Amino acid sequence: MSDMDNKLRSVKADIVSKVETEKQSRLQDTASLRRDLANRGPPGLLERQQTEWNRRLAELDGRVTQTLSQVMEFETALHTSRTMLQTRIASESNSRVEALGDIQQDLSRVRGQVEFLLQQNESQQLNLSNGAPFQPVAG
DSSP states (O other), rough: OOOHHHHHHEEEHHHHHHHHHHHHHHHHHHHHHHHHHHHHSSHHHHHHHHHHHHHHHHHHHHHHHHHHHHHHHHHHHHHHHHHHHHHHHHHHHHHHHHHHHHHHHHHHHHHHHHHHHHHHHHHHHHHTTTTTOOOOOOO
16 A cells, blocks of 8 residues: 555545544534423423413403402492492481471470460469469460
């Protein structure tokens, strides 16, 4: 074998070495990509997870919006009820004040009648003690 054969073998060995190195590098890259894909999950998993998270967030947002709407309705109903109750209390209070005024007037009228009857009674007793005949009091 000549020098030319040796050079060919050297070039061939160099090419084989470079090819082998490149092959090993690509195998390592492939293994690394496979590990990354295995850690990532099946194809489209992240997209499906993100879609599910977005769906859940939209659902929660809807629930929060609905709950806030219900709270606002409750506050409105509470305010209306409070206003109606205050109006009713004021009305009943006014009715009671008017009733008390009526009762006071009735008491004054009855007091006046009782005083009149007492005076009539005293008058009758005085007349009777002076010998006058009994006369019923007209009230």
